[in-house]
Amino acid sequence: MDISTAQHALKQYFGYDRFRPMQEDIIANVLSKQDTVVLMPTGGGKSICYQIPGIISHGTAIVISPLIALMKDQVESLKANGVPAAFINSSQNYVEQREIEEDLIHERLKLLYISPEKLLAPQFLDFLCRLHISFIAIDEAHCISQWGHDFRPEYTQLASLRLRFPDISFIALTATADKATRNDIARQLNMKDPRMYISSFDRPNLSLRVEAGQKRIEKIIHFLRDRPNQSGIVYCLSRKNTESLAKKLRAAGHNAMYYHAGMPAAERSRVQESFIKDDIPIICATIAFGMGIDKPNVRWVIHYNLPKNLEGYYQEIGRAGRDSLPSDTLLFYTFADVMQLREMVGDSGQSQLQLSKLERMQQYAETRTCRRRILLSYFGESLGKDCGNCDVCRNPPELFDGTVIAQKAMSAIIRSSREMNKSLSAGMLIDLLRGSRRIDLVRAGFDQIKTYGAGKDISYDHWQLYLQQMLNLGLVEIAYDQHNTFRVTETGKNILLGKNPVNFAKLSQFKATPSTKTPTKKVSxxxxxxxxxxxxxxxxxxxxxxxxxxxxxxxxxxxxxxxxxxxxxxxxxxxxxxxxxxxxxxxxxxxxxxxxxxxxxxxxxxxxxxxxxxxxxxxxxxxxxxxxxxxxxxxxxxxxxxxxxxxxxxxxxxxxxxxxxxxxxxxxxxxxxxxxxxxxxxxxxxxxxxxxxxxxxxxxxxxxxxxxxxxxx
Missing domain, CATH: 1.10.150.80 (HRDC domain)
Structure with missing residues (x-):
């Protein structure tokens, strides 16, 4: 099918003159019946990648989504644009579901949204096999992977779909997935030579800011004073905090409500509807809130507490500015939050993996390097220069040439892999660089590597901070699927070969995160x-x-x-x-x-x-x-x-x-x-x-x- 048909549909139904970067290529791949994996940040236009092919293809596209609210949102928006779409989930009665099935039989629908549980029911699967299905889209696809931050066991059963629909192409979409997760998505879905599209994770419209957690209420009230009539979310770690914070904000004159899993379902639904309809602009919520909301005009997101990992943090701040307009994010950070989270993840499954990811989150909060570069490097993307739209860039630290320090560390990582066929964790790497005589290190033969002891003039604590900056700058990455060991990235290899220099922040300023105030400008x-x-x-x-x-x-x-x-x-x-x-x-x-x-x-x-x-x-x-x-x-x-x-x-x-x-x-x-x-x-x-x-x-x-x-x- 000619891509011009897709462009016409884009203008006719959505009112846009041109596709965003990568959308056209992804749509062309879906229309050619090829398996596709799409990694695109929230607000990047993922939905268009399957909605347009669904509209112009013969038959009905099946869209699997884990969130009832999101299905309702998407279908409402599609219908408002003149697209025949529907959803089937547990919120409907038998008669409503039967009417939709009739529409499917008579090919009156172009897109059907459905939960994995409903889709995988044997009777419904048999029904689907009798329909003309154009393709199957799996939204929030990171849920299928054990490496994903929001793993859901019911999603793993989707692998059986390939057996029932061997000739139908799949498109899997997610906004947050590291390398291990996206490779696992393709494997779990039994995809056939999937084409992987990885969009930039950069959300330049989001301003990033971290502040110390003292006097949080006062800081939030001051923050809101500068943003009247704007919609926003405050994420809290506990249900109790959501309620007390909402109460304090209302006392300060702000229209705020709370949302958490302990509320009756009807009340949760009422609060969510009020937020979506702009009746209540501010919601204090636990992280569950917002996952099923396709509300594009959330202008800010505040984290009252530190999130557990960068994937979750990125997804949550991604609920701001989905329409690409300028939006603000603010994260409060205290060591008490870190200790509380360490206890929580320590008692969970995959505790070592989760603790390692928590450390990266803590490093993000403490950093004195560009925060956007840290986020992008975590997802395997390199930003060539500082973003200019985070608190660190607005108050830059004093830098020094850290090229030699970085080269010593990366040389040790590469030599260990090449000469010893072994990967290094952070602790082992620092001990190797400092020339430690610990028994396991010497027995493994690491003391024979040329870089052994090359960094003995630098203390253990300082090496930790330098490695943290190397991670943040995208010179090295952590292979979570290989026991949290280090790997040198392409960016790091260029530094190692002397092609580019690298600057580190001076350690005396490393943990300082000064508060920033936006200067008032004269309005024309x-x-x-x-x-x-x-x-x-x-x-x-x-x-x-x-x-x-x-x-x-x-x-x-x-x-x-x-x-x-x-x-x-x-x-x-x-x-x-x-x-x-x-x-x-x-x-x-x-x-x-x-x-x-x-x-x-x-x-x-x-x-x-x-x-x-x-x-x-x-x-x-x-x-x-x-x-x-x-x-x-x-x-x-x-x-x-x-x-x-x-x-x-x-x-x-x-x-x-x-x-x-x-x-x-x-x-x-x-x-x-x-x-x-x-x-x-x-x-x-x-x-x-x-x-x-x-x-x-x-x-x-x-x-x-x-x-x-x-x-x-």
Whole structure:
């Protein structure tokens, strides 16, 4: 199938002119019936990668998702865009599920969302085998891997799907998976030579910040004071904390509620719905909250406590700014949190793996190197320069040339692997570098390696901090599936070969994480206009959403509202050019939003603001009041000819104007004939000359506008 079909569907259903990076390649691979693994961060556009192929392929695409709320969210959004989609899960009764099965039998659905438990029920599997399935998509695919941070036993049974559907292609998608996890995903699903697409984990729109955990409540209240009317989540480690924090925030005047697994299901559902619908902007929650929410306009995420690992942290902060607009993250860090988490993960399965990952999380919190580089290096990605959008970059530490130190460590890692065929853990590597005589090290022959003792002038503690920086800079990585041993990355090999230098933060500053305050900047008149219109359009969106009983972002996303506020479309042809306005939503909501923008422009232009299109609209306002051409011209202090031109332009844009007040049917046809003779792009003067000046300009304005509106240029 031609990719142009996919591009047309993107514009028609979702209102976007072009795909994001990698989406087009992934869609082409899915359409060619090849197995596919997609690693794409939250907000990167994963859903489009299977929704577009599902829409344009023959048959129904099956989408496996572990989260009921997410299914409901996705299906609501698809239906709002005119896509026939449904979900089947435990929230529905028998009659509802039977109706959906009828739709499937008669091929009335393009996408079906379903939980793994329902899908794997023998009776339902037999039913699916009788349908025309285009492909199977597995969302949140990291759940299938034992190395994944959110491993779910029921997901492992999905491997049996390949036996039941040997000729159907699979696409597995996840936002968070290290190397071990993504390789395990393909293996567990019995994929056939899968094409792996690894998108950049970089979320440059997210500001990263860590602060000491003292006076957290005061800091949060100060944080919220700078962000009125914004939606956000505060993640807490305990249920008790979610309740007490929500209470304190309400006492400080903020509309906040709590969410945790100990609440009755109906109450949890009510809180979640209120958050999705922008009725409650702030939620204090345990980490379970947000997993099933496709809410794109969460503007900030705060971690009241340290998360257990970087995968979980990355996934949770990824719930902010899914629409790619600037968003903030704030992590509070105390050593007490570390000790509490060590106890928790120590009692869990795979305790050594989990403890190792907790250490990486702690290193992230304590670092004095660019935080984004740490996150990206953890997922195997290298960032060539500091991000400039984290607290460390905004308050950079003093650096020194650490190339030789890094080369000594990496040389020891490579020599141990090459000469001894053994990998090194952190403790063994430091002891080797410091020339330790510990018995197991000497017996293993590590004292014979050339780099043995090469770093004896550096203390054990300092070596730990240097290795931490090497991890954070992406020079080395930890192989969790090989007993947490070190490996040198490609970036590290370039340092080792002397191709690039590397700088370390001086250890005297290493644990300092100064608080940062965003400086207030002067707002221009243009920015003030944008902000006022943006909020007015958000209010209209909320009103429409409440009437229809859907989340506001299902009407239009913040990105679309932002684009509207910037472009200020005053006609249907302009509204089509707004990102995220597809055919269905244009027909359904276009005129309401155009009307709001027109009213805004008229009001602000009367207040003295100069806005593009305002002159046309002020003329139209007087025309609607029944004033004649000359009266409008007098009030506007413009020539009559300018008013004729305004009304003709408005008519061409689609506004209701009785042009037969100004031109006859015969004159319309005469102008049309002149345009066909001399061409439509010649302008007014050649047409005037065509009639030897015998037809007034006012008629030519309306004749040309009518031709363009009905025939098109």
């Amino acid at each position: 008149a243009k920015e003030e206009l944008f902000t006022t219109l943006f909020e007015a359009l958000r209010v209209l969106r909320k009103s429409i959403a409440d009437k229809e009983g859907i989340p506001p972002y299902v009407v239009f996303s913040d990105v679309t509202i932002k684009d509207m506020a910037e472009k200020m479309p005053i006609a249907v042809n302009d509204m089509v050019k707004v990102s995220g306005v597809g055919e269905v939503k244009l027909k359904k909501y276009g005129n309401q939003f155009i009307g709001a923008i027109v009213r805004f422009i008229i009001t602000k232009s009367k207040e003295g603001f100069k806005i593009k299109g305002s002159s046309l609209l002020l003329t139209y306002e007087l025309y609607q009041k029944g004033l004649g051409i000359h009266e409008i011209g007098q009030q506007r202090q413009l020539r009559d000819e300018s008013i004729f031109n305004h009304l003709a332009t408005l008519y061409e844009m689609g506004y209701t104007i009785d042009i037969f007040q100004f031109i006859t049917g015969e004159q319309l046809e005469a102008v049309a004939e002149a345009i066909r003779t001399i061409g439509s792009n010649q302008g007014v003067k050649p047409i005037f000359d065509f009639f030897n000046g015998e037809l007034p300009y006012s008629c030519i304005y309306f004749g040309l506008a009518h031709f363009n509106r009905t025939v098109g240029v």
